[in-house]
Amino acid sequence: MVQPSSTPPPNSQQTLQFLSFVLSQRGPSSLPYTEDTKWLIRQHILSLVSDYPSLEPKTATFTHNDGRSVNLLQADGTIPMPFQGVTYNIPVIIWLMESYPRYPPAVYVNPTRDMIIKRPHPHVSPSGLVSIPYLHNWIYPSSNLVGLVVNLSSAFSLDPPLYSQRRPNPNPTPSPSINCGHHPPPPQGPRVAHSAAGPYPPSPYGRVQPPQQSQARPTSTDDAAEAYKLNAMDKLAEMVHGNIIGMRKAREVEMEGLFSAQAVLRRREEEINKGLKEMQDEKEALEQQLQFVLMNTDVLDSWIRDNEGKTKNLGKNNVNVEDTIYCVDVLSKQMLECTAADLAIEDAVYSLDKAVQNGAVSFDQYLRNVRLLSREQFFHRATAAKVKGAQMQAQVANMAARISHFVS
Known part of the structure; x- marks a missing residue:
């Protein structure tokens, strides 16, 4: 652990220019973050540097379990840790994995040469990998880097992860102890996620639990198999997501066609209903005319029956012309x-x-x-x-x- 340094914080304008430059790069040197999350990543880092100027954003090469190397963003520096009334600085490296911010970053304690990691520690593995509940319960998009550092500082203050080891004389056996003296700041160059105590590679999901003394340490073969399993699960999830998007687009096109057909059918239904109403009106008019014709036919039949006998006397002389029409x-x-x-x-x-x-x-x-x-x-x-x-x-x-x- 080191005491707080008096180094002035980096220029926020330079940090903004640096982030805008590295996040806007295209081609082989571009960072592997999705375009829809780059703006959110920049805001998270700017908020982190604003609240904790001792953390500096950088780009460095990160090596995965399967041997893949990728250029990622990291926040390298120290975070404050209050312990027994004194505030210490814990050197850490926060790696923003390819899946950030949907999944949590990988956090490593970065001890200097005269520091050692406490063993056993509930939140830090011998390789320096940090595992705290905030990383396990990472929720996108409410979780962020500032909240992560706050939880790291709180967890470390309960149980410091580092001890400062004084260089002993050749004869006596050295013993680790907490030292409150001044020490040089940690190196600023990129560090590979391995240590002499054994390989504990990071996981972009932040689910790696620190090994206990009673458990056997995993071998590199087991780690590689686990990494391949996680990568296969990621690939399968991407394929399923792509298939779902394709099916959704196909269904949307099909629904548009069905909606168009429905509109045509509704228009034809209106035309058919209109024609049916006109035919019903015409039928009623024809029925009314038929009633008039039947009525007039009945009148004529009655008149013919009444005047049928008069035609028999037309040839006789005694017919009165005045009586023919009355x-x-x-x-x-x-x-x-x-x-x-x-x-x-x-x-x-x-x-x-x-x-x-x-x-x-x-x-x-x-x-x-x-x-x-x-x-x-x-x-x-x-x-x-x-x-x-x-x-x-x-x-x-x-x-x-x-x-x-x-x-x-």
């Missing part, structure tokens, strides 16, 4: 009389016109007679109009009675 009711007789009088007056006026032209009637006498005839003709026409209105009302009532008779 009115069926009082209104018809009154209409006949008014019409006959109107036409007779019309003939009389025509005769007076001829007489005036021929000089048989004087002009004064012509005017006086025309005035009298016109007055009488007006009364006959007015009476005929009233009679006609009464006949129409009677005809409507008769038609209504006949329609009710046919309907019943």
